[in-house]
Amino acid sequence: MITFNNVSKEFVDGTKAVDNLNFTIEKGEIFVVIGPSGCGKTTTMKMINRLIDPSEGSIHINNQSIAEGDIHKLRWNIGYVLQQIALFPNMTVAENISVVPEMKKWSKDKITARVDELLGLVGLEAHTYRDRMPHELSGGQQQRVGVARALAANPDILLMDEPFSALDPISREQLQEDVQNLQGTIQKTIVFVTHDMDEALKLGDRICLMKEGKVIQVGTPEELMTTPSDPFVTQFIGNRSLDKMESTKMLVRDVMDRNVNLINHPTLSTKHVINPNQSIEEAYQQLKEGSAPYLLVKENGDVVGTISYEDLARTWMKEREA
Template identity: 60%
Template sequence: MIRFEHVKKTFQDGTTAIKDSSFDVKEGEFFVIIGPSGCGKTTTLKTINRLIPISDGTIFIQDKKISEYDINKLRWNIGYVLQQIALFPHLTIEENISIVPELKKWTREDIANRVTELLNMVGLDAEKYRKRLPHELSGGEQQRIGVVRALAADPDIILMDEPFSALDPISREKLQNDIQDLQKKIKKTIVFVTHDIREAVKLADRVCLMKSGDIIQVGTPEEIIHNPANDFVRTFTKSVQPEHKHDLDITTILTDDVTEGAPEISIDTSPFDILRHFTSNERLLITKNNRPIGSLTKATFTDAFIEHFEKGAV
């Protein structure tokens, strides 16, 4: 879907934000770029929709160079969600969501139906919220509108630049869960930037860890945690590294659902092996003495996994 080939970016002041990046983002993948402040992750994100021009190399979308796309059509097919929600304060929620569909000359009826569909999809009653102004909403509700606006014209790609970092912990966790649930329904290609390893592990299909403009490691959360490429990766992910392993009692987070259809694993399976199973499954059936005793969901397990190993960090 998205492919970087030897991409570099040097600004006029001589700062090199991207040194030589080559990686791909698969169609329908939740791809998280993570790293410390100033590592180049936001610059990398902004090169995808040409908000920042690259200095060298090539970026492809669907095997076509992004430089060959009409810039307006390129951006209309790429939703963008910022940390600074950036809703237009004088426009209603419906008007904020309608901006790109109007530019694409959708009919009023189609736009109204789309607004209704999207608001309801993120748990905001359409008739209650569509005529409100942004200042009448909480921070978490405004950020939901930011996500909805990015989805309005049904783009293939969504870029998200630390969209939840300004929110309180409760709102942030709720929106993380919401975006996981939403992705199961919409199956978009999402490129998500964060500096929070907990958020990356929870959300990502694959993680791209950057440092000083270089890509240090790309892999599943389990690969990044269990097989760090070097000391930097090991340090950055210290809170979830194997050396901090203690027994994690998963019986406290099991649900009573023993419906068949999910892969079965023993309750004696190690947390890291459970995490490996969750790279390709959303639910696991937990067994004891070969008999199902409950289910474990990916979201519940990753939350417990992160909290547990952070407590064991040194």
């Protein structure tokens, strides 16, 4: 659990990069920080591993102030993945991943086993990739090695600052899926910075939307869509999403989830029923108005599927990459 209490950062030149941040990141969640360029995302993230210290306020990890503990122990417990991963160019993949375990003086056998395990975890076959040099890898493969390196010493927290934004859409989508799967397996607390709303909707358990150094809203993707706290939230999510959907001209039937056995769900009223031939824009409006997590799709009295924000988000993402 990472808690920000009244955290502000003013740089020496007078730039107020972040202004009075207050939020808690829960253990095991993917917490996405999103907002326009320059809004303070990287500064927020770098304060967690003390690459930057706040000028006001405090940050606690598991109720301990990070300003008081040992900075090296803090950093060993936090993996860090950047957009430009900067693998050491004259070290093999295995050597790159081993850097922190070696600093921690793990045995050679333990390190070798860990390297192979991590390569498997990020989808690179160990015997093929272990001894390659960074220049023998694609951009996506280098990012995977970067993720493996960040996980090497088994940190509790993973910070990812726009880690996939330099990749082509296909590699990016694969890595997003890997992060989701990885999270299912390893249960780290992940703080993920992006300026891409599709990525945020896909990955975030909760999303923290920032603007000009301030937090505008923290909530689940559904909460940001259904109860935006500020017109900026709607502008950043709602309208964008709507614009996208209007251009798709897709029907509920095209995106609904057909794996259902939710017949006669007690909490759903007529507000929560839609016809498969209605547009996904209508589904979006109805979800918003009915404040339900999903709608039942009914045709001739039979339930034929459900449709949720997740189904819609997936559609916008596909369209974006098409």
